[in-house]
Amino acid sequence: MAPGPWWRIGWRNLGRNRRRTLITAAGLAFGYLAVVLLVGWMEGLTAEMIESGTSTLSGQLQVHDLDYRPERKIYDTIGGRDGADVDRLLGEVAADPAIEAAAARVFGGGLVSSGEATTAGVLVGIDPARERRVSNLLRALTAGQPPEPGTNEILIGSEMARQLDVDIGDEIILVVPAADGSMGNDLYTVSGIFRSGLAELDASYAMMPIESLQTLVVLDPNRIHEIAASTVDPWLAPEAADRIRARLEPLGLGIEVEPWTRLRPEMLDYAQLAQAWNWVIIVIVFGIAIFGVLNTMLMATYERRREFAVMLALGTSPLAVARTVLAEALSLGVLSLVAGAIITFPVMIWFHNSPPDLSFLYGDYTFFGALIRPRLRVEYSLEMWLLTGIALLLTAIIASLYPAIRSARVPPADTLSGL
16 A cells, blocks of 8 residues: 555544643643753853853954963064054954954053052053944943043953042052063053953953053054954854954964964863753653653554554554554654744743843852853754754654554454454
8 A cells, every 4th residue: 555544544543532642742842842942041051151251351353473372471462573554454354254343452461559559450452442342341331431542541340449449530550561671650540440240350450542551561553462353153253263364374474363262262162062961951851751652652552452453454564554653653743843843932032032030039140251141041043943853753753663563563363352
């Protein structure tokens, strides 16, 4: 006989005991929801960590002199002591299609003092207009405003402001080693205070106009330590770094272009570990679901053992009987998948667009140097949705193998005689 009738028989068999079919289908459907939602939460946590860890200050991609990292010596600027055409470099980096914005930076370090209070500080020279599009610190102000270019204004962290007991408009003294071996010192006015949520950053970092810091540490305007860039998608950073490296190589500046995956390898390791755990979630959830489907199929085939005996007695092959049971299980899987998709997609859209905020339970926390907000944010992963659907169908088929084999081996004579 053609295979078509066996599929129709398998589909109709689902209606013999509708309550049992609906309960089993509901179990598989909610299993699909659970897997997709859990994976979405894992993806959301990973995305939150990467976005926070890279956009707070570092950016998704950085350009340095080959000798700058890891010691970060003040005289190891891009292009060496001769410097480089900063505007051209920024233009070359920003020209990549994956780059949203790029900003030049200069770094220094020394003592920050006010009255009798003194603390160690990391000074970052920035172009406020460009920096705002690369990092989030300028958008994390709790008071005041960013420093104006060409002024002796400075933006400090909230914990540094507390330690120095200063506020907006107060003056602080900076004493830092300069690139020529001298000691630079000057008086600066606090223009703003930021709070990133990262204690180390808020206690030790201060931002000022790039030209002011270059003057303080005796660096020419064409000497910078870093170009930081933001990307349209953090996962595009490695490919963008390769393209930018090839574009800048003819300039002969001796530079390195590093994406966040190499600057923050611990984040990449966690992201890969989270992806591996997605498979563990699928195996656990549908591994448990196999027993529910197996029980349903065993009960359904046991109730129809006389029917199978008649089929075998009339000349139906054991393979055809097994095919009927497998068709019934696959039909159950398709029904469950459709129901699961119907209840899952609206839930995912809601959690993605309006993630519940758990701030009332606990505050923000840090993870791998990233600020994680207590929100149940989920991310879409079409690949995992598809793989989860395939896993659901495989669960239905695997769970029906034993009932199918058992049904194909029903002894017709003994079963029909009532033995």
